[in-house]
Amino acid sequence: MCIRDSFSINQMTVKQLSLPELANACGHSGVPGVGLWREPVREYGVEAAAKLVRDAGLTVTTLCRGGFFTAIDPAERRRALDDNRAAIDEAATLGTDTLVLVSGGLPAGDKDLAGARERIADALAELGPYAAEHGVRLAIEPLHPMYAADRCVVSTLGQALDLAERFPADQVGVCVDTYHIWWDDLAPAQIARAGAGGRLHTFQLADWTTPLPEGVLTGRGQLGDGSIDLAHWWRLVDAAGYTGPVEVELFNAELWAREDGAAVLHETATRFSSVASEVLGSSEVLG
Numbered sequence: 008m009c010i011r012d013s014f015s016i017n018q019m020t021v022k023q024l025s026l027p028e029l030a031n032a033c034g035h036s037g038v039p040g041v042g043l044w045r046e047p048v049r050e051y052g053v054e055a056a057a058k059l060v061r062d063a064g065l066t067v068t069t070l071c072r073g074g075f076f077t078a079i080d081p082a083e084r085r086r087a088l089d090d091n092r093a094a095i096d097e098a099a100t101l102g103t104d105t106l107v108l109v110s111g112g113l114p115a116g117d118k119d120l121a122g123a124r125e126r127i128a129d130a131l132a133e134l135g136p137y138a139a140e141h142g143v144r145l146a147i148e149p150l151h152p153m154y155a156a157d158r159c160v161v162s163t164l165g166q167a168l169d170l171a172e173r174f175p176a177d178q179v180g181v182c183v184d185t186y187h188i189w190w191d192d193l194a195p196a197q198i199a200r201a202g203a204g205g206r207l208h209t210f211q212l213a214d215w216t217t218p219l220p221e222g223v224l225t226g227r228g229q230l231g232d233g234s235i236d237l238a239h240w241w242r243l244v245d246a247a248g249y250t251g252p253v254e255v256e257l258f259n260a261e262l263w264a265r266e267d268g269a270a271v272l273h274e275t276a277t278r279f280s281s282v283a284s285e286v287l288g289s290s291e292v293l294g
Contacts, residue, residue, distance in 0.1 A: 015040030017256035076130035077111035135178035180206035202247025230278035
């Protein structure tokens with residue numbers, strides 16, 4: 008795989024760019040793939056967005072996000088399932104085979120992590136076959152434990168695989184994101200486990216920088232600015248048999264505050280090239 012073919016920019020990294028601006032900037036920088044988010048895609052129009060990226064020659068590598076399965080109230084659970092069916096439909100329309108899932112945190116007043124994870128499994132049992140019928144795979148993304156209460160009770164790759172392995176691999180797998188798993192010394196073995204089972208559905212890069220911002224959500228560092236050995240994790244997924252695109256997904260308020268989103272894309276592509284050259288043994292530079 009060459010550097011250029013492997014790169015995908017997640018839409019949230021350059022969220023100051025509109026969808027047409029993003030497509031144009033990718034064309035100018037030679038970026039072949041994009042990971043899209045449902046909210047801006049819906050605002051633009053799903054069919055229109057699909058045509059835009061197709062006409063730009065872009066591959067939609069993932070759609071973010073589905074999930075939030077942990078509600079106890081039956082009406083809330085029905086709404087979540089309906090919304091995830093819609094997300095699967097949107098992914099299929101956009102031409103991506105991967106819907107990333109953020110599984111949901113603990114409902115107010117609930118402290119039962121195991122019960123919340125079982126409700127995720129119940130939802131996957133219903134949604135997995137529907138996704139497969141539409142050519143879409145569900146990718147459970149474990150989030151760093153600091154998000155367990157309010158955003159995602161699936162905190163490790165092992166927990167994600169324990170859920171995914173209840174279902175066929177063409178229905179449910181995992182998303183490996185360096186930001187969320189870099190701290191876990193069991194994660195390398197779990198990456199190998201995911202690869203052996205055909206469940207490595209997508210791989211994302213982001214760095215870990217401190218201090219974390221208030222609210223912690225926008226703390227993802229630009230590649231090379233933080234503590235993560237990004238090339239090491241890339242080598243691990245490569246050794247596990249992953250051959251798909253590598254997305255850069257950065258929630259970073261400082262990057263978003265820069266008016267020139269195309270320049271942020273160029274910078275990110277250059278940083279990506281530096282990491283990729285360590286892994287792929289090429290000096291090719293994107294952007």
